[in-house]
Amino acid sequence: MIIVNEQEKVFHLNNGRISYLFYVMESGQLGHLYFGRALNPEGSYLHMVEKAHRPMTTYITEGDLYTSYEHLRQEYPCYGTSDYRYPALEIQGGDGSRICKPEYQRYEIFHGKKLLSGLPATYVEDESEASTIEIFMWDPVRSLEVILSYSIFRDVDAVARSVRFVNHGKESVFINSAMSMSVDLPDAGFQSVQLSGSWARERHIHVRDLQPGISAVSSMRGNSSHQHNPFLALKRKSTTELSGEAYGFSLVYSGNFLAQTEVDNYQVLRVMMGINPFGFQWKLDPETDFTTPEAIMVYSGDGLNGMSRQFHRLYRSRLARGYWRDRERPILINNWEATQFNYVGDDLILFAAKAKECGIELFVLDDGWFGARDDDRHGLGDWHANTQKLPNGIEGLAEKIEALGMKFGLWFEPEMVNRDSDFFRSHPDYIIATPNRSTSHGRNQFVLDFSRREVVDAIYEQMYELLSKAKISYIKWDMNRSISECYSEAYPADQQGEIFHRYILGVYDLHERLIQAFPSLLIESCSSGGGRFDAGMLYYAPQGWVSDNSDAVERLKIQYGTSLVYPISCMGAHVSACPNEQVGRRTPIETRGNVACTGAFGYELDLNRLSSEEIEIVKKQIAFYKENRRLIAEGNFYRLCSPFETNFAAWETAAPDRQRAIVTVTRILSEINGPYRRLPLCGLLAEQKYHIESRFLSYDAYGDELMQYGLMLEDKSSGQVIDGSGGCQDFLSVLYEITAI
Numbered sequence: 020m021i022i023v024n025e026q027e028k029v030f031h032l033n034n035g036r037i038s039y040l041f042y043v044m045e046s047g048q049l050g051h052l053y054f055g056r057a058l059n060p061e062g063s064y065l066h067m068v069e070k071a072h073r074p075m076t077t078y079i080t081e082g083d084l085y086t087s088y089e090h091l092r093q094e095y096p097c098y099g100t101s102d103y104r105y106p107a108l109e110i111q112g113g114d115g116s117r118i119c120k121p122e123y124q125r126y127e128i129f130h131g132k133k134l135l136s137g138l139p140a141t142y143v144e145d146e147s148e149a150s151t152i153e154i155f156m157w158d159p160v161r162s163l164e165v166i167l168s169y170s171i172f173r174d175v176d177a178v179a180r181s182v183r184f185v186n187h188g189k190e191s192v193f194i195n196s197a198m199s200m201s202v203d204l205p206d207a208g209f210q211s212v213q214l215s216g217s218w219a220r221e222r223h224i225h226v227r228d229l230q231p232g233i234s235a236v237s238s239m240r241g242n243s244s245h246q247h248n249p250f251l252a253l254k255r256k257s258t259t260e261l262s263g264e265a266y267g268f269s270l271v272y273s274g275n276f277l278a279q280t281e282v283d284n285y286q287v288l289r290v291m292m293g294i295n296p297f298g299f300q301w302k303l304d305p306e307t308d309f310t311t312p313e314a315i316m317v318y319s320g321d322g323l324n325g326m327s328r329q330f331h332r333l334y335r336s337r338l339a340r341g342y343w344r345d346r347e348r349p350i351l352i353n354n355w356e357a358t359q360f361n362y363v364g365d366d367l368i369l370f371a372a373k374a375k376e377c378g379i380e381l382f383v384l385d386d387g388w389f390g391a392r393d394d395d396r397h398g399l400g401d402w403h404a405n406t407q408k409l410p411n412g413i414e415g416l417a418e419k420i421e422a423l424g425m426k427f428g429l430w431f432e433p434e435m436v437n438r439d440s441d442f443f444r445s446h447p448d449y450i451i452a453t454p455n456r457s458t459s460h461g462r463n464q465f466v467l468d469f470s471r472r473e474v475v476d477a478i479y480e481q482m483y484e485l486l487s488k489a490k491i492s493y494i495k496w497d498m499n500r501s502i503s504e505c506y507s508e509a510y511p512a513d514q515q516g517e518i519f520h521r522y523i524l525g526v527y528d529l530h531e532r533l534i535q536a537f538p539s540l541l542i543e544s545c546s547s548g549g550g551r552f553d554a555g556m557l558y559y560a561p562q563g564w565v566s567d568n569s570d571a572v573e574r575l576k577i578q579y580g581t582s583l584v585y586p587i588s589c590m591g592a593h594v595s596a597c598p599n600e601q602v603g604r605r606t607p608i609e610t611r612g613n614v615a616c617t618g619a620f621g622y623e624l625d626l627n628r629l630s631s632e633e634i635e636i637v638k639k640q641i642a643f644y645k646e647n648r649r650l651i652a653e654g655n656f657y658r659l660c661s662p663f664e665t666n667f668a669a670w671e672t673a674a675p676d677r678q679r680a681i682v683t684v685t686r687i688l689s690e691i692n693g694p695y696r697r698l699p700l701c702g703l704l705a706e707q708k709y710h711i712e713s714r715f716l717s718y719d720a721y722g723d724e725l726m727q728y729g730l731m732l733e734d735k736s737s738g739q740v741i742d743g744s745g746g747c748q749d750f751l752s753v754l755y756e757i758t759a760i
């Protein structure tokens with residue numbers, strides 16, 4: 020999959036569907052040639068390099084009025100040369116100079132792909148699944164080795180990139196900025212697509228036309244954030260969900276990030292992604308190394324849906340890992356929205372017993388079970404049971420839940436502490452705080468300094484003890500505030516720029532230790548809902564709580580946006596009570612079930628408070644999910660109709676063998692006397708006959724009709740009541756089961 024033209028020094032990564040090409044310039048820097056649909060492996064491509072004499076330009080060599088980094092498309096641009104665009108790399112030496120010019124030395128190619136020590140990364144199970152090329156560059160002034168790594172996957176249209184730095188010099192150098200990837204595309208005729216929002220409104224899709232200059236999304240909060248996701252797509256104006264060019268860039272990282280586009284004066288488009296250089300500086304001592312997080316670049320000629328399917332396949336099967344990766348996920352019930360902090364052990368048994376009766380498999384005890392935790396001002400850091408609420412401790416409760424025939428799961432917030440906790444009283448110096456300055460709180464809590472090994476050890480020990488003693492099958496790992504006044508007392512002044520990154524390395528380390536100690540533990544990540552919902556977390560936790568907003572209508576946009584990058588199997592989605600806790604909206608229980616079952620399904624309400632009719636519906640939803648959860652997790656997912664653009668949200672999951680599909684159509688507001696509607700489907704076999712079954716309709720049709728003419732949406736909106744129940748018809752959702760006959 021990697022072709023090298025030794026004479027021209029052109030490197031061509033090609034998996035038969037996509038190509039990625041770069042070359043060594045005369046000056047020794049790397050230049051970018053092409054990224055897109057596969058090109059002929061035999062071809063010669065150096066003529067793609069465009070050079071021209073341009074006035075007011077800074078040239079590399081005297082006498083040459085054509086060659087300037089300013090014009091050349093680059094592969095890993097460095098600060099301080101004649102390239103005046105934003106650099107991927109800035110290194111500062113002890114002499115204060117911030118210029119660095121690593122030059123090409125050699126390359127190595129191997130089958131497979133390396134793991135990144137201490138960092139999450141995609142992997143292979145068999146060496147034939149990917150090929151990797153490492154390009155070794157050398158800065159003679161700093162004796163700095165820069166190793167650019169590229170892996171192309173055989174079965175996914177993606178290239179994984181990361182960069183490693185080794186200081187072979189006698190002096191320390193400072194990495195001020197080191198992107199994980201940078202690419203200069205030859206034209207800027209794109210729109211950028213980003214996933215942005217806020218708490219309870221995460222990952223909404225925003226599209227903007229690129230203009231000359233810079234546009235970016237980023238985080239400086241210490242977590243990838245509710246505000247912006249470490250992801251960026253580029254699409255042509257004419258690209259749709261199903262056709263046209265789309266590029267996707269995703270960072271496998273959970274801390275501060277930058278994802279940036281820059282359109283220059285010649286309409287060249289630079290895309291870069293990596294650790295946010297703002298607030299970052301890494302001191303690289305002699306004979307030490309530093310590795311950037313991994314960035315994934317996807318190319319699709321089949322629209323945004325095509326791009327998403329590549330991400331889904333890669334992230335579901337070669338980023339998520341371990342015991343739960345391919346297993347059917349348990350249907351869970353979580354007590355948070357039903358009880359908040361107010362419960363005692365016996366209430367929980369009644370709560371869980373009803374769930375068991377309905378077919379739920381896992382009971383998750385949320386916040387409030389530990390220390391003196393009756394509200395959010397106390398207890399974080401004391402990871403032992405509050406025996407006033409739970410007289411038999413977590414062990415006793417877990418046993419009772421197991422005796423009901425269910426698994427038991429528990430909430431933790433390992434990275435945080437309240438001042439009112441025994442842990443803080445014994446270790447007041449363990450929090451992130453700047454000396455002589457006040458320390459801001461978030462939700463009355465403070466952030467533990469996970470850049471320090473002894474802090475991570477202290478939390479690990481508490482968690483290890485509990486997880487070893489009690490039968491705990493699942494943990495919900497929460498993180499409810501961002502970092503402020505970032506400073507660690509454990510590090511000297513010239514290493515304070517490392518703390519944000521070291522913090523997230525500490526988080527990864529704690530995850531890794533727990534996974535090694537308890538390999539069959541299912542971890543769901545959470546950060547006030549989706550504040551750290553990123554590819555980095557997926558490596559440790561195969562599912563994540565998408566949002567604290569559990570309203571089915573709000574969830575349409577949140578889950579639709581999330582699906583741009585992240586697989587359905589990783590989206591924690593629950594049916595909650597009515598009226599909804601966050602927005603007060605009343606939605607039919609069918610709608611809540613339909614929306615939540617496109618995800619890692621569960622309930623977040625007290626089933627004892629439902630009517631017997633509702634319980635019957637719940638039982639049916641659970642039976643449906645059990646029957647279909649493998650298809651939902653592993654099927655090809657298609658976004659069919661956008662809630663950002665229409666009054667509808669529609670999506671489909673089609674089995675890889677195309678024998679079955681589930682289509683979910685939700686009409687947000689009721690319409691009166693609306694048009695007839697059809698919904699063309701995807702991923703079926705044209706010549707296959709299918710049976711279509713929904714709450715309201717049942718018919719047979721061939722795949723070609725369903726994909727061309729479309730599924731007929733019954734929409735009796737001409738002022739009649741749909742199911743005879745009367746009342747409001749807003750928020751109506753219908754599931755269609757399409758089964759090959």
Ligand code: GLA
Nearest residue numbers: 355385386545546547548567
């Ligand atoms: C966060 C989570 C919620 C819940 C609460 C408990 O907000 O996102 O799901 O666990 O914390 O305090």
